[in-house]
Amino acid sequence: MALSSRERQQLLALAIILALGAAAAFWFYWRQPKLEEVQTLQRQVDSLRAMVDSARQDLARGTVEDLRRRVADYEGGLSLMRQLVPSGAEVPSLIDDVASRARLRGVEIGQINPQPVTPDIPFQVQRYRFNVFGHFDQIGEFLADIASLQRIMVPYNVAINPASSTAQQAYADTSGALLEAQFQLRTFVKPQAPGDSIAGL
Numbered sequence: 001m002a003l004s005s006r007e008r009q010q011l012l013a014l015a016i017i018l019a020l021g022a023a024a025a026f027w028f029y030w031r032q033p034k035l036e037e038v039q040t041l042q043r044q045v046d047s048l049r050a051m052v053d054s055a056r057q058d059l060a061r062g063t064v065e066d067l068r069r070r071v072a073d074y075e076g077g078l079s080l081m082r083q084l085v086p087s088g089a090e091v092p093s094l095i096d097d098v099a100s101r102a103r104l105r106g107v108e109i110g111q112i113n114p115q116p117v118t119p120d121i122p123f124q125v126q127r128y129r130f131n132v133f134g135h136f137d138q139i140g141e142f143l144a145d146i147a148s149l150q151r152i153m154v155p156y157n158v159a160i161n162p163a164s165s166t167a168q169q170a171y172a173d174t175s176g177a178l179l180e181a182q183f184q185l186r187t188f189v190k191p192q193a194p195g196d197s198i199a200g201l
Contacts, residue, residue: 094151094187095128102144107134108171115184123188130155132181133163133171139181151187158183 058067095112102109115127132139143155163178164169171178 036200070174094149094153097149098130098146098153098185102132102134102142104144105134105142106138107132109140110167110180117189123190126187126189128185130183130185131183133167133178134181135177136160136179139179143181143183146185154186155183156186 004017062144099109099112110131110133111129112131115129118125118127132142134142139160141173146153146155146198158181160179160181163173163180168174168176
């Protein structure tokens with residue numbers, strides 16, 4: 001059956017429309033994304049090339065050595081902080097160290113009361129309230145011993161008063177020179193890592 005001229009024109013128009021649709025689909029669904037991907041890769045290559053060129057210039061100027069020196073200084077400071085700032089697990093042994101210093105100096109510890117932990121950046125702050133009994137020179141040496149510990153432990157808000165007669169009798173002091181010192185002790189603690197269970201926090 002022969003097609004009429006009108007039907008041939010309609011088929012030709014349909015074929016042209018399908019060809020244009022196929023070309024548009026090719027462009028939008030394959031060619032355009034590929035072009036965008038190529039452009040993105042080109043930008044990344046250009047960025048990496050700029051970084052490499054900058055590193056070469058720094059190397060030529062000798063700034064890499066300066067950077068290494070700064071990193072070494074930072075590592076030294078970090079190492080010192082690790083020596084001075086305890087972890088949470090160390091705090092109970094530090095309190096034991098304070099108690100042993102008290103025994104060494106002849107100071108009697110009446111009370112040790114932990115205070116709430118204060119979260120801070122970059123360290124947590126742990127505080128303890130102490131109530132101790134001893135003579136003036138013993139208390140002074142004891143506080144100096146605390147300050148000389150390897151870790152940062154800071155006594156503050158120190159109040160020294162004559163001991164009550166009850167305390168003098170309890171500690172068998174007949175000299176009448178027994179003093180009661182109340183102070184707070186603060187230490188800065190490395191924050192607990194997620195998932196760790198650390199005593200003393």
